[in-house]
Amino acid sequence: MCLAGAVGVGAGDEVIVPALTWMATAMAACYVGAVPVFVDIEPDTLCLDPRKVKEAITKKTKAIIPVHIYGSMTDMEAIMDISDKHGIPVIEDCAHAHGGVWAGRGVGSIGHIGSFSFQQSKTLSSGEGGICITNDSKLAETLYLLKHIGYDPMSGQGKAASAPPEGLVCHNYRATEFQAIILLESLKYLQAQTELCDKNAKYLGDLIADIPGVKIQSRGRLADLQGYYTLALLISPEAVNNMALDDIIKSLEAEGLVCAGRTYGPVYKHLLWNIPSNMYRIDGNGCPVCEDICDNKAVCISHSWLLADDKETIEAMSRAIKKVVNPA
Ligand SMILES: *Cc1c(COP(=O)(O)O)cnc(C)c1O
Numbered sequence: 001m002c003l004a005g006a007v008g009v010g011a012g013d014e015v016i017v018p019a020l021t022w023m024a025t026a027m028a029a030c031y032v033g034a035v036p037v038f039v040d041i042e043p044d045t046l047c048l049d050p051r052k053v054k055e056a057i058t059k060k061t062k063a064i065i066p067v068h069i070y071g072s073m074t075d076m077e078a079i080m081d082i083s084d085k086h087g088i089p090v091i092e093d094c095a096h097a098h099g100g101v102w103a104g105r106g107v108g109s110i111g112h113i114g115s116f117s118f119q120q121s122k123t124l125s126s127g128e129g130g131i132c133i134t135n136d137s138k139l140a141e142t143l144y145l146l147k148h149i150g151y152d153p154m155s156g157q158g159k160a161a162s163a164p165p166e167g168l169v170c171h172n173y174r175a176t177e178f179q180a181i182i183l184l185e186s187l188k189y190l191q192a193q194t195e196l197c198d199k200n201a202k203y204l205g206d207l208i209a210d211i212p213g214v215k216i217q218s219r220g221r222l223a224d225l226q227g228y229y230t231l232a233l234l235i236s237p238e239a240v241n242n243m244a245l246d247d248i249i250k251s252l253e254a255e256g257l258v259c260a261g262r263t264y265g266p267v268y269k270h271l272l273w274n275i276p277s278n279m280y281r282i283d284g285n286g287c288p289v290c291e292d293i294c295d296n297k298a299v300c301i302s303h304s305w306l307l308a309d310d311k312e313t314i315e316a317m318s319r320a321i322k323k324v325v326n327p328a
Contacts, residue, residue, distance in 0.1 A: 006113060006132070006142045007089040009034045013062040018048040018074075019266045019287035020294060021067040024117075025093050026267050026280065028065065032169075036280045037061070038268055040287040044218040046070060046232055046263075046298070049289070050078035056283040057086055064090050068097035068107055070263075070300060071201055071231040073220025076102050076110045083111075091115060098124045099194030100227030102220055107227065108133050113143070118179065123193070123229055123303060124186050126179035147173040197228040197306035200314050204231075204306075207318035213239020214325045217298075230260045230300040237296050239325050248324060249299055255320035260300040266290050 009015055011033035017026045019038040026036035039056045042049045048066045064083060066074035076092070083090045090111035094100070098116060100107040108114020116122075118129040132143050144153050149172050150164035151157075164170055198219075205216045217232040235248060243251070249259050266287055267273055268280065301317075308314060 006139055006146055007063050007091065009062045012060065014058060014060040014281070016048075016053055016056055016061060016064045017267070018065075018067050018069070019268070019282070019290040020046055020069060020263060021093065021267060022095065022264055023267050023270055023273055024095075025065050025067055026273075026275075028091075029063075030275055030279065034062070035060075036267075036275075037283060038266065038280065038287055039283045040285065041069075041290045041293070042075075043289050043293065045072040045074070045220065046217050046293065047072050047074040047220075048079070050075050050082060052283060052285065053079065053082055055285065057082070057088070061086070061088055064088055065093050066090065066111070067093040067095070068100060068220070068227065069232075070096055070217060071219060071226060071228045071303075072217050073097060073100055073102050073107065073223055073226065075221060077222065080110065089113070094227075095119075095122060095130075096229030097227040098122065098229075099190045099225065100220065100223065101225040103222040104224060109135065112136060113139060118175075118183060121229075123227065124183060124190055126175065126182045126186075129175040129179045129183075131175075142168070146170050193307060194225055194227055196309065197303055198226045200306040200308060201226065201228060201231055203311065203314050204317055207315065208321055211322050211326050214321060228303040228306055230303055231306065232263065233299045233301055233321065234293065234297050235299065235325060245296060245299065251324040252299065252320055255323050257301070257305075257317055257320035260302040263294045263298045263300055265294040 009032050013034040014037050015029035015034050016039050017036050018041050020041050029036040037056055040049050040052045046069050066079050092108050092111035092114040094108040094114050095117035097107045114133045116131050118126040120127055134140050145164045150170040152162050155161045213236040215234055219226040252259055
């Protein structure tokens with residue numbers, strides 16, 4: 001929402017986003033009249049493919065929004081290299097990645113701004129809400145103005161001490177102390193919960209490693225600690241006699257492994273994506289990797305499974321997967 005505004009993106013500018021993400025990532029560009037440009041993902045992490053980002057950059061590109069999706073992280077080294085070379089700001093969408101650590105740094109602290117959602121389904125939640133973090137005091141100030149109707153941090157309610165910069169369209173995106181209390185309490189458990197999920201995801205990956213044609217999405221390549229908001233299971237159609245994805249999900253559920261469902265699919269094919277095609281762009285090379293994975297291969301498993309504190313649950317998950325993918 002106000003994110004794209006904070007880094008100075010405006011009407012007609014282009015913002016690079018991954019083809020696979022929740023719509024909100026792309027809508028952030030639309031809200032400020034900019035054009036989201038959908039770029040393909042990597043087949044293993046399911047995150048924005050940095051090589052394709054390079055090809056999608058034009059003179060109009062004013063921001064890149066990598067998304068750390070499900071149980072992985074975007075290659076932030078590669079993205080920041082591109083950012084430095086072209087002088088394009090990076091906003092890390094960490095809505096799925098609370099608690100994740102990439103090469104010694106917490107997610108959201110690597111790009112110029114990191115955004116986290118506290119919406120009810122997320123791993124840290126206050127019902128609704130979110131937070132933006134930045135190491136840049138100027139950006140922090142602008143973000144504050146944007147979410148607080150233009151009041152600066154020193155102004156009391158109804159007593160503006162200074163005016164926001166001309167043309168900066170500010171909003172009311174405030175949270176309250178009520179949300180903060182809930183979040184501060186939940187924050188105490190985040191580290192341990194993330195570690196548990198990460199341990200269980202690795203164990204599940206090991207348990208299914210010998211089943212041909214199925215694997216979990218690769219965790220962030222430099223992940224010290226991987227955060228999880230669902231976990232994508234990748235099943236090659238050949239391994240299941242080209243069974244349709246919805247039938248695979250039904251079969252897994254018949255074995256007791258209740259799934260979160262399919263991925264979001266490419267944003268530009270989502271039912272709620274009602275943005276006319278002249279208001280967004282799909283990278284010239286298209287997004288065949290994203291389309292193939294979303295249509296044919298990826299099943300999302302809720303991160304709640306990964307909070308199991310016993311090995312048996314994870315072992316039962318692997319047996320369900322084995323039975324469906326390798327019924328013999
Ligand atoms: C949930 C989500 C958002 C948006 O968060 P809200 O707080 O619901 O606005 C953004 N990006 C991704 C990837 C998400 O999953």
